[in-house]
Amino acid sequence: MSNSFLPPPSRTGTRWIETSSTSPAARYCWITSAPLTYRGRVQVERTVAGLHNHPILRRVFHGYALLFLLVSQKVSRDQEYEADAAAARLTSADALVSALRELPVLDAAWDHYLAGYVGWAANAGVRPRAVVGGFQRMLADDARAETLSQLREEDPQEKPSRFDSHPTFAQRKAALADFRPSQHPADHRPATALLANADDVMERATEAMLSGNLTSMPALPWEEITPLAGQAMVRPGATQAHQVATSLLGREATIDGVIALLDDSTRFASALTESLGETVEADTAAALLTMAVDAYLAAAAVTSGRLSWQLNWGGDVQLIDYAGSVVDFGPAVRAAIENSDVAALRTQLGKVGVPGDAGIESSHALVG
Structure with missing residues (x-):
């Protein structure tokens, strides 16, 4: 079986220098034109964008830009094939295909982590001190691991385009088909094992990636972020419910007062939607009231010290009692609003020890 790369590596845009070594892994070394190609693309795009007041010139340069992009992206794809060939010779095609299959899985997980966890922290005005550490904890969660395992079972599905800078997974996998299987046992250690101080390197790299307001936010451990972010999460709904209930009651709202208003949930829901400036159907108004009251009870219960927030790396943040049991109001x-029966709700609050006179007093109470 040949060790050649299929399709044969194109040397377009690449300067090749043959070495004296006969090792397949070191048969050639090359100096790629990737930086020049990238800078060329940026300059062409900038030039076309700068011609917005010159429609005729813009049309001419737009055609040139498309041609340049087609050629330069082809060069980029060839360079990716060449890089894959070098990697396969140094390690094995199996290892490379495994890594390529893992990339979209980790990419999806990283996007979810940034939006669902880092974004959750940022909503409270803080950022995690250990960004990569949190990501690793999420990946290690059993529920997450099972989901990611399912994603790995299928090859990434991509539709190729002449404007792609990288070949698709299927194209890269097919190009590696003629490489001999590895003769060495698989090494399942993470790539970070190659770094002398992996944790420090990864955190510094992540810090460099942070942008915008995140860079100026206080950095805290996840254990300190959780109570802040949990309260920040329910703050909008809880504050709205508190303000509307206080207005309807004519006094500072408490849990007892809010529950009493559920005896006439239609009036409560109408006042809530009016405060939001919304005109909605009755079922939508009931759903909005459910979310607002649920948020209020969670915020008040945490403020009272009876419940607390727990970070769940396998799903949503959870409200827990002293025994660590999950509490969901x-x-x-919902039953109290739909059936005008608050008995079950009062019973649940009593079981977890949340007093009826607990409240949030003001939105400021929700930050602690």
Whole structure:
């Protein structure tokens, strides 16, 4: 079986220098034109964008830009094939295909982590001190690991385009088909094992990636972020419910007062939607009231010290009691609104020890 790369590596845009070594891994070394190609693309795009007041010239340069992009992206794809060939010779095609299959899985996980966890922290005005550490903890969660394992079972599905800078996974996998399987046992250690101080390097690299307001936010460990971010998460709904209930009651709202208003949930829901400046159907108004009251009860219970927030790396943040059991007021609140029966809700609050006179007093109470 040949060790050649299929399709044969194109040397377009690449300067090749043959070495004296006969090793397949070191048969050639090359100096790629990738930086020049990239800078060329940027300059062409900038030139076309700068001609917005010159429609005729812009049309001419736009055609040139498309041609340049087609050629330069082809060069980029060839360079990726060449890099794959070098990697396969140094390690094995199996290892490279495995890594290529893993990239979209980790990419999806990273996007979810940034939006669902780092974004959750940022909503509270803080950022995690250990960004990569949190990501690793999420990946290690059993529920997450099972989901990621399912994603790995299928090859990435991509539709090729002449404007792609990289070949698709299927194209790269096919190009590696003629490489001999590895004769060495698989090494399942993470790539970070190659770094002398992996944790420090990864955190510094991540810090360099942070942008915008995140860079100026206080950096805290996840254990300190959780109570802040949990309260920040429910703050909008809780504050809205508190303000509307206080107005309807004519006094500072507490849990007892909010629950009493559920005896006439239609009036409560109408006042809530009016405060939001919304005109909605009755079922939508009931759903909005359910979310607002649920948020209020969670915020008040945490403020009272009876419940706390727990970070769940396998799903949503959880409200827990002293025993560590998950508490969810949502179903009881929904039943109280739909059936005008608050008995089950009062029972649930009593079981977890949340007093009826607990409240949030003001939105400021929600930051602690």
